[in-house]
Amino acid sequence: MSDILSIPNPTGATRLYALLGDPIAQVKGPSLMNQLFAKLGTDAIMVPMHVRPEALQGVVAALRRIENMDGMMVTIPHKFAVCDAVERLSPAVQLAGSANALRRAADGAWEADNFDGRGFVAGLEAQGHNPAGQVIGLVGSGGAGVSIAAALVEAGAAAIRIRDVRPEQSERLVRRLNAHRAGVAQLEPEGTDWRGTHIMINATPLGLRLTDPLPFDPLALAGNTLIADIIMKPRETRLLQLAEGRGMPVFYGEHMLSHQIEMYRRFFFHET
CATH class of the missing domain: 3.40.50.720 (NAD(P)-binding Rossmann-like Domain)
Structure with missing residues (x-):
């Protein structure tokens, strides 16, 4: 019963987050973030997405156009290339040259940071x-x-x-x-x-x-x-x-x- 209750139940009001990587079988971020959303009572869900390098720019461009898509986590091998897909880079991204998190800003632009x-x-x-x-x-x-x-x-x-x-x-x-x-x-x-x-x-x-x-x-x-x-x-x-x-x-x-x-x-x- 506890497993059934733990299954996300998105609605039309659910905010969406994605994790982009290639491969993604090893990632733990979505599980931890979904646990956090549940703990906070936030109507949001993070979904892992297996994205090949040649498809990255197109996928990010498409996800940006989804109005209830609020953010993305990024893992190997996309952390360099994804910097070219957003308008604003944090000081950490500028120093490292890579990003692992993107979010939609209030004005609709997208911002990148790196927390690794x-x-x-x-x-x-x-x-x-x-x-x-x-x-x-x-x-x-x-x-x-x-x-x-x-x-x-x-x-x-x-x-x-x-x-x-x-x-x-x-x-x-x-x-x-x-x-x-x-x-x-x-x-x-x-x-x-x-x-x-x-x-x-x-x-x-x-x-x-x-x-x-x-x-x-x-x-x-x-x-x-x-x-x-x-x-x-x-x-x-x-x-x-x-x-x-x-x-x-x-x-x-x-x-x-x-x-x-x-x-x-x-x-x-x-x-x-």
Whole structure:
């Protein structure tokens, strides 16, 4: 009976939200947001939508024309491209170059913000890991990675060492971060020795499948290095399993999302 009662029952007055991604089987945002809507007594529903990259601009343009569509969450691989589909970019989006949330403004224009990085930092701090003054290793400069890097700079990280299989993308990120605070970021080549980092972050999709290679070898790092993964499903990626097996501190992807929910609420309800 409780499962039946939990099924959303939209009406003509229901406000709509979408989550856009490719793939979307791993996403947890709609479930958490729908729980929040129910808790608040808000007549709204969020629906995950599997959107291929070549269809993104057309889908966003169509969703914008739906009068009761109030917002969208955005996940891989759309966080860069979606910035071109809206009129206004927040300072966080301008620094990171990517967005993960869109909303309709009072005048009908659409605004973009990015909460990945702020959610990640809030999760770190809630788990007792203050990034201020720390040397950070970041593998992956995609939509989430750039936001995390920007937020860590804002949080006072001493240095951020960045590597990606797309060096031109990482170079753009390093330039933006160093323009914000000179010398804080550096580009790392393939085969980097990550020893000396205090926090190592996987911001790539590697780990979604059990057959994926490791983004880096946690066992080559000092035993007190915090190993963080932004992947949410599976909760324990092979990277985190190896680190835990050695007794290293780990940070699960769910911590980043759980601390974003309140940020999304304020954003979508125009409380920010």
